[in-house]
Amino acid sequence: MDNLFKSAAESNKRTPVTTLFVKNGFKISMTDFDHVIFVRDNVKVSARFDVKSNLESVRVLQK
Secondary structure (H helix, E strand, O other), rough: OOOHHHHHHHEEEHHHHHEEEEOOOOOEEEEEEEEEEEEEEEEEEEEEEOOOOEEEEEEEEEE
C-alpha cells in the first residue's frame, strides 16, 4: 500500500491517480469534484484533490 500511495503522490493529477488505483484492482466507490473513494475487498481509500486536480491527500479509511 505504501508503494501505491507513493506512486499516487508522484502521479499528482486526478486522472493518472485514478488510473493507478484502477490498475491496482480498486474500483471507484464514490466521486465528487475534489474527492474520490476507491475500494478493493475491505479496503477503502480516500483521495482528495485541489481545484486544479492536484492530489492533496490520500489515506486509508477502512481495512
